[in-house]
Amino acid sequence: MLLTAPELLKDATRSVVVRAQARGGPVPSVILKHFRDDGVCGLDDWAGAEFLTRKGVELGPRFLAGDVAARLFVLEDLGRGPTLEALLRGGDARAAHGGLMATARNTGQLHVKTLGTQATYDLVRQALPPRPERVRVENARFLLDNEGRLLRWLAAVQAEAAPGTHEDLEEIARALADPGPLLAFTHGDMAPSNVLFTPGGPRLLDFEYAGMRHALYDALMWLVTVPFPDELVSRADITYRITLSAHCEAAQEDSVWARARATVALARTVNVFQWLPPRVLEEDREWAPGFSERAALLHHLARCRALLAPAEGFPGLARTLETLEARLRERWTVPPFSWPAFRQDER
Structure with missing residues (x-):
């Protein structure tokens, strides 16, 4: 999967969130989350998305991949819409x-x-x-x-x-x-x-x-x-x-x-x-x-x-x-x- 056109969504103290276009992958675009300061919160975030994905509960973004050493995981991009x-x-x-x-x-x-x-x-x-x-x-x-x-x-x-x-x-x-x-x-x-x-x-x-x-x-x-x-x-x-x-x-x-x-x-x-x-x-x-x-x-x-x-x-x-x-x-x-x-x- 090739990622292009990165768009910074958040650069808070706890994490950096980027949207990117995905070529050759299961979804057209993804969200990359890099947690840098709070490992527990970052891993809880990762685990929550992965758990729901494994359970087939489609009430959040699907978990796609992650790298603990890089403190990075990748989610399905749910797109734009009102909160x-x-x-x-x-x-x-x-x-x-x-x-x-x-x-x-x-x-x-x-x-x-x-x-x-x-x-x-x-x-x-x-x-x-x-x-x-x-x-x-x-x-x-x-x-x-x-x-x-x-x-x-x-x-x-x-x-x-x-x-x-x-x-x-x-x-x-x-x-x-x-x-x-x-x-x-x-x-x-x-x-x-x-x-x-x-x-x-x-x-x-x-x-x-x-x-x-x-x-x-x-x-x-x-x-x-x-x-x-x-x-x-x-x-x-x-x-x-x-x-x-x-x-x-x-x-x-x-x-x-x-x-x-x-x-x-x-x-x-x-x-x-x-x-x-x-x-x-x-x-x-x-x-x-x-x-x-x-x-x-x-x-x-x-x-x-x-x-x-x-x-x-x-x-x-x-x-x-x-x-x-x-x-x-x-x-x-x-x-x-x-x-x-x-x-x-x-x-």
């Missing part, structure tokens, strides 16, 4: 609505097709230089090892953790480390910019944080992390759940589903306070385009509170986060974020 973020930033509310529902449906299909495939995934990932720890165990360990960062936030707003907070964090960490029937291959970074709409439907890009973990980790995109109108959050949740429930009994029972959502929502909300230091009390910065760190913290707290309402358990951590939210809302007045596609609907 979910582009639809959300556009002026067509119907397209944005449909894009989110298609994303939720495809996410459910990804998980349905990979439920309980840890051994198969391990064959792919461990054939590469192995990662030091399974990603879901890494996530659980981070939650517990950095409990002190949450406590520093409480001290900064002159509040204390409610009794039972530590025990609730331990219970959540156990569920992350062992999600039972909800163990599936997850993308791990379901940002709207990582969903590309192609003639064959939505496809996922960039598997740098992929791995086998709690399936609802990917559902966090609409449940907690990205601001959407409440109606769309409910519709995306139902769409995803219906898709998953065809092959997963855990998605069929309301109480189990509510607890699963609360588990991942609590973990992610605590994570945000572990990632961001209390300096946000004094200085607000951009978290994402048009969305500040303070807005992100308050959004996570509000969405987490809404998801805890129908769930049972975690009373200590729930009270701690409610206290933290009340103290922060006393200090901050943050205008609500709205995607351009939905602004006409809100008038």
Whole structure:
């Protein structure tokens, strides 16, 4: 296969991404990814694409080849098209609505097709230089090892953790480390910019944080992390759940589903306070385009509170986060974020 007409797509700290025309190969053009600074993320990206290709799951680019020594692998080029973020930033509310529902449906299909495939995934990932720890165990360990960062936030707003907070964090960490029937291959970074709409439907890009973990980790995109109108959050949740429930009994029972959502929502909300230091009390910065760190913290707290309402358990951590939210809302007045596609609907 002869590669010609290279086009630089990304030259970030972590990786370099190039599109090239391919002569004599199975596809007309390819994507070359060279990971230079973070070997674990680069190899997780490689393993995710190769795993899905071997499984015949056509929800991302096909893996074609790779060279560990060169820190380089080659993917099918999915072509050009709008991302979910582009639809959300556009002026067509119907397209944005449909894009989110298609994303939720495809996410459910990804998980349905990979439920309980840890051994198969391990064959792919461990054939590469192995990662030091399974990603879901890494996530659980981070939650517990950095409990002190949450406590520093409480001290900064002159509040204390409610009794039972530590025990609730331990219970959540156990569920992350062992999600039972909800163990599936997850993308791990379901940002709207990582969903590309192609003639064959939505496809996922960039598997740098992929791995086998709690399936609802990917559902966090609409449940907690990205601001959407409440109606769309409910519709995306139902769409995803219906898709998953065809092959997963855990998605069929309301109480189990509510607890699963609360588990991942609590973990992610605590994570945000572990990632961001209390300096946000004094200085607000951009978290994402048009969305500040303070807005992100308050959004996570509000969405987490809404998801805890129908769930049972975690009373200590729930009270701690409610206290933290009340103290922060006393200090901050943050205008609500709205995607351009939905602004006409809100008038």
